[in-house]
Amino acid sequence: MQQKVMGGARLLQSNPPDARPNVGRAPTRFSAVEGRRSGTAFFTRAASRQKRRVDSINVDATVLHRIDAVRNLDQLARGRPKGTFIGVPDDEVKKMLSDNFLSPDNVVLEQNSPIVNTGDKLILFDTGMGTAKNFGPTTGRSQKSMKEAGIKPEDIDAVVFSHAHIDHIGGVVDESGKVLFPNAQFYIAQSDLEFWTDESKAGGPMKDFIVHARKNLMPVRDRIVFFKDGQEFLPGVQAIAAPGHTVGHTIFMVTSNGKSFAYLGDLTHHPILLLEKPRMQFSYDTDPAQAAETRVKLLDMIAANKTPVLAYHYAWPGVGHIAKTAEGFHYYPER
Helix, strand or coil: EEEEECCCCEECCCCCCHCCHHHHCCCCCCEECCCCCCCCCCCCCCHCCCCCCEEEEEECCCCCCCCCCCCCCCEEEEEECCCCEECCCCHHHHHHHHHCCCCCCCECCCCCCEEEEECCCCEEEECCCCCCCCCCCCCHHHHHHHHHCCCCHHHEEEEEEECCCCCCCCCCCCCCCCEECCCEEEECCCCHHHHHHHHHCCCCHHHHHHHHHHHHHHHHHHHHHEECCCCCCEEEEEEEECCCCCCEEEEEEEEEEEEEEECCCCCCCCCCCCHHCCCCCCCCCCCCCHHHHHHHHHHHHHHCCCCCCCCCCCCCEEEEEECCCCCCEEECCCC
């Protein structure tokens, strides 16, 4: 076993998980399981049953109970950045991508949905696109990924939404409208639920978003609980309002035994474009100017506190740290 130190964490190159003792719902460690053709990234106990290579990050043996991640191949193909990432000249955007060895003509956003095991609850954050193919054919793998990780939908106790966009709430029901998480309570900001399920908006440019939100959220309306800014609404899970991307967009601080990570939702969609120049705007923001202000404010806080992050749209597993630079921020993925 190889070991190296990363800040306060130890990174262990471990043997396959079937060679380790079986671990149930107890405070243990953070693990990332690399699966072949998997789907969304998950934080669970289940990877102890997977016969695949494991990289484990152990922060004082207490980080967030047990967290495992199945490799994400769920991708939103955005194509050329022009018209999506705005407020910076197109040539400069392309150079930012090329300088970081990324295609300047094909921006791809991945999806990483954490599942946190608190010891007595499994909490899923965001559910992906589900059956919708608005952003291409390479989405909708969350249920398959959970199965590959050994997690049954009925095991999920809570589903927490960062906001009600199509790629975050889309996995609540299947194509026939059947609810996929029969035992879960659902959590969202009230303002976001009301905005994205408002039928009066369905005749405009947001039609697909409204239709998809209603399809997924209205069948569980009687199981939805609203959280408020600053509230610890589940054990160890605190809501932090991050408006702009949507009216009720929220990020979450997840804490266990004095250690935390921030689940960023859509605070920043891209590890280069919206970090190096955090006041760049994103065309899918409800209020792009407010979203940029929110992004700078919260990234300042996260960088100052050196809080680990999990970013929904970064390359798998989307786990790392954010550091402040002269003009913006830099993302350091965990290795």
